[in-house]
Amino acid sequence: MIDIHTHILPNIDDGSKSLQISLDTLSLMVEKGVKEVVLTPHYLSGAYDNSPQIINSAFIEFEKEVKRKKIDIILHKGTEVFLNNYVFHDDLIYKFAIDKTKFILVETNMQEIPDNIFTHLYNIAKNDYQPILAHPERYQDIIRNPNLALDFIHRNVLLQINAGSLLGMYGKRIKETAWELLNRGYAHFLASDNHCQNMEYVLPIAIEVIKENIDSYTSKLLTEINPAKIFSGEKIEFFYLSADSNYKKRSFFAKINDYFRKK
Numbered sequence: 001m002i003d004i005h006t007h008i009l010p011n012i013d014d015g016s017k018s019l020q021i022s023l024d025t026l027s028l029m030v031e032k033g034v035k036e037v038v039l040t041p042h043y044l045s046g047a048y049d050n051s052p053q054i055i056n057s058a059f060i061e062f063e064k065e066v067k068r069k070k071i072d073i074i075l076h077k078g079t080e081v082f083l084n085n086y087v088f089h090d091d092l093i094y095k096f097a098i099d100k101t102k103f104i105l106v107e108t109n110m111q112e113i114p115d116n117i118f119t120h121l122y123n124i125a126k127n128d129y130q131p132i133l134a135h136p137e138r139y140q141d142i143i144r145n146p147n148l149a150l151d152f153i154h155r156n157v158l159l160q161i162n163a164g165s166l167l168g169m170y171g172k173r174i175k176e177t178a179w180e181l182l183n184r185g186y187a188h189f190l191a192s193d194n195h196c197q198n199m200e201y202v203l204p205i206a207i208e209v210i211k212e213n214i215d216s217y218t219s220k221l222l223t224e225i226n227p228a229k230i231f232s233g234e235k236i237e238f239f240y241l242s243a244d245s246n247y248k249k250r251s252f253f254a255k256i257n258d259y260f261r262k263k
């Protein structure tokens with residue numbers, strides 16, 4: 001497993017509140033089979049003012065501690081960037097890319113996706129960077145209309161679903177939306193978005209549930225194959241073979257909607 005979205009870097013955002021909690025969390029992840037983890041503290045101007053320099057020095061310090069404790073996991077430096085006009089000033093956003101790659105984990109307003117979101121995403125893609133939208137299933141607009149996720153994919157945006165969403169940790173509607181996106185093949189990564197709130201690590205649990213409900217190919221694609229491609233530079237497919245195993249359970253109106261969408 002490679003977990004590409006976590007808030008384990010200590011004392012920097014609403015994630016881990018201490019070095020010890022972070023080290024314990026990493027040890028637990030190693031025990032559960034995680035080989036690599038991307039540390040993605042929030043960047044949101046005015047709320048989480050974690051400049052690339054701040055994140056860089058926090059990362060270096062933390063990596064030293066992890067090595068000192070001999071925790072057998074590869075750490076990658078990343079950020080979860082809240083998209084707004086500010087992050088495009090002086091090309092700041094590109095300094096938040098994951099390690100030395102062109103991939104950037106992004107989020108926006110979950111209550112209402114702003115009108116200029118596609119302009120922002122277009123600017124990122126135009127500069128030859130690859131946006132990954134964190135937890136699309138948690139956006140009210142996508143909950144109301146899962147087809148909107150397809151608009152993101154058509155604009156070269158990769159989608160990362162939260163493991164906890166599939167397990168119902170954010171409520172019923174988000175759970176249903178997460179499964180809907182997954183079943184339609186509108187998901188490229190599954191990650192924990194672990195905030196170190198407790199010593200539970202849900203990524204392996206979600207993998208088991210995907211294996212039961214879909215298959216092991218899908219769980220492996222989202223937690224091993226595609227995450228590894230971030231670092232190998234191999235192409236990640238925007239569209240791939242998906243099971244749509246829940247299709248029969250979907251409502252009559254949803255099927256009608258799909259019918260006209262495909263026409």
Ligand SMILES: [Fe+2]
Pocket residue numbers: 005006007080134193
């Ligand atoms: Fe996050």
